[in-house]
Amino acid sequence: MRQYIYVFALIIPIVLSNCSSGKKAYEKGDYYSAVLKAVNRLRQNPSHKKSKEALKRSYPLALQTAEQNANTVLSSNAQFKYKNALGHYQQINTMYNEIRASPGALSVISNPKNYFAQVSTLKQQAAEESYEEALILLARDTREDAKGAYLLFREANSFVPNYKDVRDKMDEAKFMATLKVVVEQIPVPSRYNLSGNFFQDKIEEYLHTQFRSNEFVQFYTPREVKANNLPFVDQYLRLQFDDFVVGETHTERSTEKVSRDSVKTGTVSTRAGEKDVYSTVSATLVINRKEVRSRGLLSMRVTDADSKAVLTHRKFNGEFIWFSQWGNFNGDERALTEDQFKICQQQEILPPDPQTLFIEFTRPIYDQLVPAVNDFYRRY
Secondary structure (H helix, E strand, O other): OHHHHHHHHHHHHHHHHHHOHHHHHHHOOOHHHHHHHHHHHHHHOOOOHHHHHHHHHHHHHHHHHHHHHHHHHHOOOOOOHHHHHHHHHHHHHHHHHHHHOOHHHHOOOOOOOOOHHHHHHHHHHHHHHHHHHHHHHHHOOOHHHHHHHHHHHHHHHHHOOOOOOHHHHHHHHHHHHOEEEEEEEOOOOHHHOOOOHHHHHHHHHHHHHHOOOOOOEEEEOHHHHHHOOOOOOOEEEEEEEEEEEEEEEEEEEEEEEEEEEEEEEEEEEEOOEEEEEEEEEEEEEEEEEEEEEEEEEEEEEEEEOOOOOEEEEEEEEEEEEEEEEEEEEEEOHHHOOHHHHHHHOOOOOOOOOHHHHHHHHHHHHHHHHHHHHHHHHHOO
């Protein structure tokens, strides 16, 4: 019972804090948040007195603040003034929608104000100012300015979908802003009679469909460069195996004497009856172990297409060890552990084929390569 009382005592201050959260926001001068918190509380409890009081006091001030801020911005020559004014009016409309959806809040603010008509006009003006500024940036013909232009075109489109030719301009700016990287994957030398297609296809799939570190980086294969008639490329990402070994085999044989004491080995007759006999049992254990090791070293080199300068050069190791164990013993099997006995039941088995071994040692290389590519291209 005392435990329940203690937990209840801990919960009460938390509940009271949540109940007065609108009041705290009001006291900090954040009238907009105070309105939303009070309305949310009244949606849960329409008769909550503290929330009603907080809403009654904070709503007029939140409305006045938003209107004054909007008017101040609109009367200035500030850049993106329509977008900024739009944000203030949208706060008023948000309060309107929230109050209208809460019977408890409507009992306090029966006629909330809205600016839906003004917002519709401001969206057109905001779209125009973003569009015009984007055109200025795009005309500078630099990759960084094209990034800014693309974001502004996208913003204009969010204000007014399909505004003017904004979608075409978005495509133009995105193409100019995008770093175009040609991925060159050097095939595995044919003398090894192996194929690196699985590894290379996995990398290509990642770069084309899963790469998310930077929306302004696009990877192309050499054949895609030709197919798309790219006028220029920015970088070359070259991936090549500097060295690898597949199927390096090592076989070991170990022989040891094993024993276990206190093992029941029989019984003897005594005057008191049959008695168990315990002694030490032993055996000679032979264990064979075959290991097939495969490893490789992948080089990742990024060069600038114009200057030919090496921008980064990293190497990644990968290794895969396949093994098989089998054995036999001579003596008392009770001297063996459970694992030793299992090994003695095994037979020698053939290792995987070289192609499978190649694929296995490339898995840890792939796991290192992907974050390295992400880290490098995040900066662009």
